[in-house]
Amino acid sequence: MGPGSSPLGRPVSRRSLLLGSLASAGAATFGFSACSPQVPGTSGAAPAGGTMTFWDMVWGSGAAYTASAKQAVSAYAPSGDSLGVTYQSVPWSNWYQTFTSAAASRTTPAVSSGAAFLPFSFIEQGVVAPADDLVKLLDTNKTNDFLPGILDQMKTSQGYAAVPWSLDLRVLWTRTSLLEKAGADVPTDWDSFIATGTKLAKIGVTGLALAAGSTTTDAQHTVSALMINNGGGMFAPDGTPDCVTDRNIETMDFLRECVAKGIIDPNAASYTSDNLTGDWVKGRVGMGWAQTGLDKTLPEADQSDVEVASPIAGPHGDKGTVYYINPLMMFTTTPSQASSEAFLAWYLDQIHTFWTEGVTTDLPVKQSIAQLPVIQQNKNLVRSIDEWQPIGKTIGAQAPAAFASLNAVDGGAASAGFVQQIVAGKTDSRALLETLQAGLEKVTK
Template structure:
């Protein structure tokens, strides 16, 4: 996430963790960091280690459950207890970077997907290698394919995963039937289905491209990866202007010209898009795995996950954001940090059992639970989409620090708005993005 962008959470609403809102650092600290609870048996708060947790899933109900789980932690041996603090997404970047600069970071924290990579590089985060070894020895390393590997860097594991923000293709079954359209399986059939939806006044590819949301950025990233492309090379350098990327933008331009993408989507907020989904004016689109839960109960069975699309060269893929648990070097006890994270990973299944988490679980033991197995959309997301997922640094073997600088920043927002507006060539748009991303990374 870029320094000028901010996240928002709406209480009781399962909305994207990457919805943005400007806000003040003082308000963030007052609203979020004041919400504390102590855990760890008879340990006093002063001897506890600090655990910061972002406001995930369903907002207030998620936080209440997280505080309850953390509050049940009882340390063993000489390990310390924990003090739980809920941290809002508003101004999260400044909250963490200011804490790092003043060496007041917590011992353990959840956070934005690429934050631990930047902090590991700067020395603010401790590698999780010893913790991973403990999970291996205890038989608890059952992370889904590729997720733990994506956390590995030349300096060690930047963090461990705890949930997964994955983008999948959704469709409204009744609306496709009304249009006489088949569920698409590749890009050509997607255009065919979108064209039929347009004829009945329905948008075929729902997107929100305003500066207050990163929804459209995720859709474009998913399609770039679907075509074997991406914005970075294997060596982590910016590499936007490639044949595969041009081809992907040409596909999106065709969607714009045929009215499959709504022309006004460049100014759409996440609320606009959510309304369009529920009122039936959007028939297909990429979204989080909890999209169906945002619909009224009577409509939820009509909202379904499609199988992954096959790109023009036979590629399949999508974008994901691995939500991390990271350990900071400011901890008064690294062994206490590792002991708590190991314990916490044993208890995160409670979020899904309670229905307060809208992202995918990252552990096979959780995906085997009845609450997941009984949901066809989640089963398809886990079995068909998750193994194909990659970060926005798709071609690199793992995520890296620069992604934290450019993710969701102004350059990416301008990029998707230019695509939706359809007034420039694909190559021109990518050349502009290349220059902007290089400048953002150089600035740091």
């Protein structure tokens, strides 16, 4: 989840908050700290009345999403010996401390949503229960209809770390009127992207929108998307940092060319997510990688002027992008594992309402939701699902699935400094990657 909008107002930016949360936690390995703040009034123990707790982050449209999710959970009627569920909204601010503190004191809830790589850290610590039996239950219920490759990304040596419920995907958006004004075409590869970006720069329009300030992770996501687009990435298949590769050097060369030709705004080094949204709204941006809900951040009259392009090819013909799978976890502190599984199996059958009500801007991960009219009537969502989702990967792109140390890297200081150096344009490509390599090795030890 990240910046987006709905008719009910501009939401909280989850990805913007990740950087501050992880930085305050030291952006180090996922250790437990019993002195970190907690969400009051929540516990993994079953309260009186035979219920268990569901922690849910503030996704999508913020308050509108939370109201919809709370209403959905209130309708849960457990069968047999299954326990009922109490809904608890959890803010993204200090999320890292909230979860690590709860894990240290064994006051985690029964089930929870959370940051993309959190369950991979927790399953290694024995804090979350494998979701294998839940997946079997979905198979039995014939509701295991996740989009291709999504569930596989949750697999670890200990079992499924979680199940997915939505997808934060980065796609290339273009602004039709500005490309027409510049006499430029929608790019199909990196060379034509440079050509289009150069034409946009000549009319004073940003060709590659970035926000690389200290309070947002936007630029980090775009750079990760481009590395993956060129068959590269920050990690080797075994999960160790592997930044200084020929493919990654090519990606840095491409970005440095964008800087040199004025395709990237030099002010991007200090941009917040609000600055970037403002540039899109004011018509100062012609192209950029962003979330699938970008159009909803624009005035209604301008929403049809932005369009998701088809994936572009890298120098060797590769196509790819970065995504973040939003998980649902089951904690070992649950008063009843069977009840946790029964609830989440039911909950996954209710979440379609988040899209029909327009309270989320992420993509669905279930085929049944992707086929809903509200999705199929939106050409940008259809292209995102059909063309971009199948080529998406996590920031651990070369590995067969996500892994624990990604939680310490996601939004961490090493990546933040790296993208700011890119925008500055004063460091050669290999040196940029060597600095990133050293930073990642430090936080993933």
